[in-house]
Amino acid sequence: MRLTYPSFILCACTLLFTAAVNAQVPSGADGELSKALASSKPGQQINAPQLNLTTTSTPIIELTRTPIDGPQFLLSDMPEYFHIGNGIAMQERVSAGTVRLYTYHVPTPASPKKKISAVIENLGNEPLIFKFTRYAFPTPGSYYQKVAKEGMTDFFKAAPPFKRARRLKPGERMVIDPQMDKYITKKDDLVHAWHEFTISQGARITVFQADPEDNPLTVIDTLPKLPRQFKDHPRSGAGRGLFKQADYLVTPAEKDHVYDTADGIKQLILADGKRDTWMTGYDHIADLPTTNKGNYGAIYNIKINWKSSDKRNLALIAYTPEGTGKWCQNRAMVLKVNHGSQRGGTIQIPSKNITWKQFPEVVLIQNFARKANKEIQTIELTYTPPGASCLPIPFVLVPYDPNP
Structure with missing residues (x-):
């Protein structure tokens, strides 16, 4: 296709901008962080400034929330x-x-x-x-x-x-x-x-x-x-x-999506009122419709299939975004995660303290090792938006070298 001069300039600027943005988003953990992730246990706090995590610049896996039978x-x-x-x-x-x-x-x-x-x-x-x-x-x-x-x-x-x-x-x-x-x-x-x-x-x-x-x-x-x-x-x-509804299955919005560690760092954002909308109900005292601004008390059953075409392992972490205000810097939650490199079950986030601080501090939820005999594996989480903590709390998939 022949480009006019203005179009060429526009495309060049777009490429430069895209390259600049991509340069700020790591494809995974570096050597030092890979060692920290591999040696940490679920609930452990880690300092990870090199990940440059934000709710706006870090790539997102879009999710869909499907109602399932519940109370x-x-x-x-x-x-x-x-x-x-x-x-x-x-x-x-x-x-x-x-x-x-x-x-x-x-x-x-x-x-x-x-x-x-x-x-x-x-x-x-x-x-x-x-x-x-x-x-x-x-x-x-x-x-x-x-x-x-x-x-x-x-x-x-x-x-x-x-x-x-x-x-x-x-x-x-x-x-x-x-x-x-x-x-x-x-x-x-x-x-x-x-x-x-x-x-x-x-x-x-x-x-x-x-x-x-x-x-x-x-x-x-x-x-x-x-x-x-x-x-x-x-x-x-x-x-x-x-x-009437409070229990959900959460999966990638793209049908049959399988996350690949070769795709680099990706985050999941839930209970933000935008991508994941607030639950609606009815308040019979006021005789008016009502919302649950936080989806507190809801149970999310999250399933993400993943593979590793580049032979890297995978860490699932959580972080508190920077610049969220005085009352939102410290957060805490509890969730259930399936077995990975460490034993799963009910995990205190964080495990040794009540709360963790905003980024660059992150908390490990679980490590998952690539299995040569199993191309596709599944991450399973049971999560409820935590009371007394600001939302959203993003989850992040971080590929890392198993032998840094």
Whole structure:
């Protein structure tokens, strides 16, 4: 094709720009970083400035989020702080089946001795059988990332302390979690709980703040239903209400995509509200549609197929982007990863500290070694966006030399 002079200049500039950008994006780890990745264990913090990671310049594998069978989901995180005193933060009806209730609240600052609790009422004409399937109620406290991390760990363990089923007569009420109901909060305590259970009848779930001496089974009849945010306190939390979908399969958007280490560093971005949109539901207190700004309480089942045509190994890491503001520099999470070069399972990110800092610090999730007898392998993650940490938290695939 013949190029005119202006077109030639344009193409030359484009090539120079592309080369400059590509020069800033490493194709993998260098020798020093390869050694660090190969010798690290899941959850270990690593200094990796040479990766030049950013959410805008580092290449992205586009993903698709497909709903899969899961529980009805209830979110109670709005208003996040009970600024004006006692009241009902969330009240929703659910059907027979499995329910996941995610609670994230801080008590009234001026009166720290409160309790934040949840009550279930049998709305059916037959006895309701209630049984926990998963449970997490870490001791509330003011180190929010610690409380959130403990909650995620217990939830992934799927070992509820209340193993017996409970029975409710038609119209009868009970507290969902006796331990949570007994806890008397202190100033700035974060009450963070995961309650997943099965019920045999339709029911109503109420999450509320009350005084310690109040009877939880009757006080909800007189407590005010709180607005989603207060006039003098616009900071109101991620959302509240009933969401019909909360469990997802996450795979590359390109059908049958197989990541190749020869393609260089690639990142996965989830729960950013843009590429991965917020969950939508309905808030029956406000009688309005609602969103979960953070997709907190959702479970992502992530599967990425990969191969190594250049005979390099692969590290999966996480990082906190630079320039995210004062309150977003330190993050923490818990996830499950399949076996790789190290044993998989539930991994604390990071493992030796509560949080990690923004880039150039990164945290290893897992190493995966190339197998000569298996061309295509799979990375499997179970992830939930972590409460008390800013989002998104990008995951990065980093090829590295197994013999640096």
